[in-house]
Amino acid sequence: MSKILEDLRYADSHEWVKLEGDIATIGITDYAQHALGSIVYVDMPEVGDEVTQGEDFGAVESVKAASDLISPVSGEVVEINEALEDEPELVNQDAFENWIMKVKVSDPSEIDNLLDAAAYAKICEE
């Protein structure tokens, strides 16, 4: 059974968000890393890039497949997790600890479009 953290919000495309003030920390879920298998590359945006809710901002490549990363919020990228450039496998070790990017959100109310932990757990069971 994959781990799902209670205090986060989730996209049905398997990204998680933690909103603190107007800064959203974003990663992929434990379920996603498990489904992907050994991750060999994380294609991240650059600081300063604009991302849009529901549109792709990068990709995760595993030995099985390459999958688009879909941004759960809109705003400007203020930080990326540079550790993933050399060690993408960190996402497999702990998908919630090893976030991918931080975004200064342009519209905090967008978070209401996302799922809570219980709703996301349901999607994973299907």
Next chain:
Amino acid sequence: MKTYDKLIFELSKPGRKGYSLPENEYKTDGLSSIPKDLLRKEVADLPEVSELDVVRHFTNLSSKNFGVDTGFYPLGSCTMKYNPKINEELSALPSFTNLHPLQSEKTVQGALELYWNLQEMLSNIAGLAEFTLNPYAGAHGELTGLMVMRQYHISRGDEKRKKVIVPNSAHGTNPASAMVAGLEVVEVKSKPNGSIDVEDLKPLLDDSVAGIMMTNPNTLGMFETEIMEIANLVHNAGGLLYYDGANLNPLLGKVRPGDMGFDIMHINLHKTFSTPHGGGGPGSGPVGVAKHLVDFLPNPRVVKNEDGSFSIKSEDQSLGNISSFLGNFGVMMKAYAYILSLGKENIKNVGPLATLNANYIKESLKDDYLLPIEGVCKHEFVFDGLKDKSTGVTTLNVAKRLLDYGFHAPTIYFPLLFHESMMIEPTETESKETLDEFIDVMHTVAKEARENPEVVKSAPLTTIVRKLDETSAAKNPILSYRSLKANAK
């Protein structure tokens, strides 16, 4: 020599040669006449080996090849059918192999006639007006076909049409080819059975749509029953329909893409028409078009003159050249031999036999393997891994274990619609005995997974190299002897 796994560089001994030359009776080695800046500064790092070293090396390596000639190869979506040896015999005829593409037309009439006849046969099979045989491979055909699509819209002054609709279950080459052709990819969702969701398609069809790319049967081996409605919708919106020929095999001689409303298609001669595939090849990806698109086909083209002779022509409206000369001619000869040896009547048996074989395996294995889409499939189908998920044995484990039993693994982890995809395509050329052997082994592996999962998880056990470290291979690829040496340091 069962365990032989050396690189030819590792056999190298300084000074060892595979030849002996008479003493040089001239005063010069010839190098002094070449300008200094054109000479290399270091001696090339070539292996120094004897003739016998070379012969043994490559003979031993060749015995490690796995191909359709050595065993069953159920690689879904690849149509790894048997390549009849008569194809090789005919394509090796010196009267063809000794031709040069720059010879004058009147000395290569036979070759041009073969080209013209083959494109005519493919046009009949596809229900389209004309084919170019110039593209070198499937993805090259896709690119060429999309360039025709683009050229068509531009010729009508409708330059805003850049959207290409691709199902989310499509082969990865479809969106890739569209991007390379300078078009934009829009995904259309599939229904649970893998066919296109018509309701999801409708809102995408505006005046920026260039066309849609489809396979039929789709990636799950199911026939797109709503194809006529899809064709009407796309055509009414001003778009074109592109048929990816990857899954043409089950329809061969029975159903014509042109009759389903497709305007452009490519055929993989190396899949459907039994020319070598995979590590062999080379491939060939002829592109066919409906009547209103013929003028946009790439140059050069072979035309039949009124007096029955053949000429090579270039047309002004064409999208231009996409290959040198007329493509991979040797491959065309093999496909031509295949069509002629089967004949009009027998070519119609290819699809039904491929379909029967696929359904036989599917029904025989669905007690142990999870079949997400019930119903009669065409030439291939997808399992979502083992039915019993409690053992922790994955599709990758099963694939590796099959190698121990002497079978090539099926396509795994594609399509992405399921987590543990296993895509099986037996092709029409396998006997019931071979299919039964495969079915038995698949049942054995499922039983091992229940009773002794560690064996399956640690497979392969009998191959020369055991389970490969795919993560390191993807992160730190060592692709040459030079980088192997550098890495060892």
